[in-house]
Amino acid sequence: MASLIGVKICIYFFMVWTVVGPSTVHALNWKQFYSQEKYQSMAKEFHRFYSKSNFNRDKVSQFAKEIKANGTNVMHPVVLITALGGAQLEAKLNRTTAPYWFCDKKTDWELVWLNVDFLLPFVIRCWENIMQLKYDSKNHVYSPAHEGIKIRVRNGTKHIRFIDPQFGLRGVSMEYGAIIDSLVFTGYTKDKNIIAFPFDWRIGADAYYLKNGVFHYLKLAIEQAYSNNSNIPVVCVGESMGNAMFNLFLNTYVDQKWKDKYVKAHISLSGVYAGAGQVIYSVISPSGGVLPPVVNFDVIRSVIRTYGSSAWLLPNRKFWKDYPFVRTKKKNYTAEDFGEIFSRLKLHNITEMWHNTRNLSTLHAPNVTVYCWHGINVPTPNSFYYKDDNFEKQPDITHTDGDGTVPLRSLQVCQNWKKQQTKPVSVRSFPGVSHMGILGDESVIMGILSIATGGHPSHG
Numbered sequence: 001m002a003s004l005i006g007v008k009i010c011i012y013f014f015m016v017w018t019v020v021g022p023s024t025v026h027a028l029n030w031k032q033f034y035s036q037e038k039y040q041s042m043a044k045e046f047h048r049f050y051s052k053s054n055f056n057r058d059k060v061s062q063f064a065k066e067i068k069a070n071g072t073n074v075m076h077p078v079v080l081i082t083a084l085g086g087a088q089l090e091a092k093l094n095r096t097t098a099p100y101w102f103c104d105k106k107t108d109w110e111l112v113w114l115n116v117d118f119l120l121p122f123v124i125r126c127w128e129n130i131m132q133l134k135y136d137s138k139n140h141v142y143s144p145a146h147e148g149i150k151i152r153v154r155n156g157t158k159h160i161r162f163i164d165p166q167f168g169l170r171g172v173s174m175e176y177g178a179i180i181d182s183l184v185f186t187g188y189t190k191d192k193n194i195i196a197f198p199f200d201w202r203i204g205a206d207a208y209y210l211k212n213g214v215f216h217y218l219k220l221a222i223e224q225a226y227s228n229n230s231n232i233p234v235v236c237v238g239e240s241m242g243n244a245m246f247n248l249f250l251n252t253y254v255d256q257k258w259k260d261k262y263v264k265a266h267i268s269l270s271g272v273y274a275g276a277g278q279v280i281y282s283v284i285s286p287s288g289g290v291l292p293p294v295v296n297f298d299v300i301r302s303v304i305r306t307y308g309s310s311a312w313l314l315p316n317r318k319f320w321k322d323y324p325f326v327r328t329k330k331k332n333y334t335a336e337d338f339g340e341i342f343s344r345l346k347l348h349n350i351t352e353m354w355h356n357t358r359n360l361s362t363l364h365a366p367n368v369t370v371y372c373w374h375g376i377n378v379p380t381p382n383s384f385y386y387k388d389d390n391f392e393k394q395p396d397i398t399h400t401d402g403d404g405t406v407p408l409r410s411l412q413v414c415q416n417w418k419k420q421q422t423k424p425v426s427v428r429s430f431p432g433v434s435h436m437g438i439l440g441d442e443s444v445i446m447g448i449l450s451i452a453t454g455g456h457p458s459h460g
Contacts, residue, residue: 056442060178063446064185072453076235076264077193077225078183080160080176081218083240083270084309087198088154088165089113091130095148099129109152114163119295128299133202133306137352140210142203142308153198157190160198178440179237179448186449195225201241204308204353205248205360214245215253226262233264235452239439240406241313243271243362250366265369265451269444270435272406273362273413275315275335277325277382283310283350284326284341284391285384311353312360314338319363319413327385345391365417370425371451372414373444375403375433382407405435426457 093107103126112118118127132145144151159165161177180194188194199214208214225234238246246266250259281287282304286297304310315325317335324332326341333341342351380402384395401408418425433441447457 057178057181060182060442060445060449061185064182064449067449067453068185068187072187072455074232074454075186075188075193075229076232076452076454077195077229078188078448078452079195079197079222079225079234079236080157080179081236081238081242081246082160082175082196082198082201083238083242084201084313085114086160086163086175086239086242087113087201088159088163089131089151089200090154092150092152093130093148094150095146098126099146100125102126103129105148111154111165112151121296124296124299128303131202131303133308135204135306135308135349135353137356140204140206140356142200142207145306151200153200155196155198157194157196160196175239175436175439179445182445182449183452186453188452193225193229195221197221199245201309202307204357205245205312206353206356207308208245208248209253215249218246218249219254222262234262235264235267235448237267237269237448238271239269240272240435241309243268244273244313247271247273247362247364247366248360250368251362251364252360256367259366259368263368265371266366267371267448267451268373268414269438270374270403270406270411271372271414272313272410274319274410275313276406276410277315277384278380278405279310279313280315280325280338280341281381281384281395281397283314283347284345285395286392305347305350308353308357311350312357314354314358315410316361316363317358318361319409323383325383327383328389329387330389341391363413363416365420365425367421367423369423370414370417371447371457372412372417372425372427373438373447374406374408374411374429375431375435375438376401376408376411376429377431378402378404378434380404380407403433403435403438 089112090109091107091112092109093104095105098105100122102122112127112130118124129146130144130149130151133142134145135142157176157180160175161180163175176196180190183194184190197218199217203214210216222234222236226232236246243266250263250266282301286301315323315335317338320335322334324334326333326337331337338354339351342348342354378401379399381397382400382402383398385398386393386395402411412427414425415427418427430438430441430443433444438444450457
């Protein structure tokens with residue numbers, strides 16, 4: 001295997017030599033060449049996903065400064081909950097063997113998500129080995145699939161500003177950066193009354209309940225935000241899967257007395273409450289999503305299949321009922337039938353994860369004040385037709401309304417909560433705003449600033 005990889009690398013160097021000349025090859029190794037020359041292509045693909053936002057920095061900063069100048073009756077602490085893929089992860093290696101000769105055996109803590117360098121040819125095989133999980137279904141424990149690997153989440157507000165903090169991709173991997181900056185303009189202080197809550201987005205919801213699990217630390221973070229800021233109730237802002245996690249927390253981990261004391265409001269941005277069809281597509285087929293063709297999609301799929309979050313975000317079978325997410329000439333597969341697909345593909349682990357998380361529903365009203373905001377009028381893949389009954393081939397895709405990632409029906413589950421709870425629920429859609437683009441939408445950000453400072457969102 002090592003000799004074959006060596007041949008490929010030699011071929012690669014020969015191709016580069018003929019295109020850019022020997023002086024360039026001498027100055028750059030193959031990884032550096034890709035990380036510089038391919039960034040522009042990668043950035044365009046990322047921009048397609050993160051674009052369609054409507055962020056006018058000057059307008060938002062002026063709005064924030066007016067709030068500050070006019071004085072506010074209150075500044076609610078703001079807890080920012082990250083999304084699927086939203087928390088930066090770093091790894092430390094201490095092993096005697098590596099999957100390939102070009103992979104490190106020992107390292108200090110190093111960023112592995114998101115780090116575009118690790119997604120480049122050859123190196124992505126090292127990344128695959130680092131990022132895969134194994135699952136103990138009996139004890140609901142997710143851990144590195146291979147020995148000698150430690151993974152931890154980077155904490156603090158500076159680590160949730162961008163998904164990829166490298167300079168070249170900051171502008172197109174913005175996460176909470178614009179929201180954090182706007183809160184600072186209003187008078188907030190990072191890591192004092194702006195609190196980051198990143199978590200390991202790879203694990204399934206069944207592990208949230210473990211001792212010292214995600215729910216334990218989320219409860220502690222909110223209580224500390226409250227007590228460290230003059231006992232002022234907290235505004236919790238979530239993005240995508242972070243909202244589903246927070247909804248499950250509110251419904252199953254804390255009681256109403258706790259919610260009334262600590263939570264001022266939940267601002268849900270692009271909440272995925274009933275799953276998304278793109279998840280089953282990513283699990284069964286080599287799909288790169290927003291990643292450019294230079295990335296090995298088979299590797300991405302092999303990693304996704306080890307994540308409990310993938311199983312949990314599959315479409316909710318009770319909500320979608322007979323909707324055909326996967327279609328072939330022989331059969332239409334609804335959310336109830338995913339087990340048949342997994343059995344056919346011999347995906348034992350994800351079958352267990354699916355069985356252990358599919359009843360952890362996020363359809364129920366949390367009975368806290370909710371602002372449910374999402375994009376609309378963006379074509380969203382949700383049903384997939386495999387005409388040759390071959391999941392290795394790209395299917396014909398049927399789009400529905402949504403934000404480009406999550407279908408509208410899943411985004412608007414919170415509409416049902418208006419009749420299910422006594423606390424107010426406000427649902428608002430933003431035409432043309434994408435799943436991640438909402439984090440940079442000026443109307444959304446000004447709404448967050450208004451709510452956090454005790455007012456009501458009136459800009460749109």
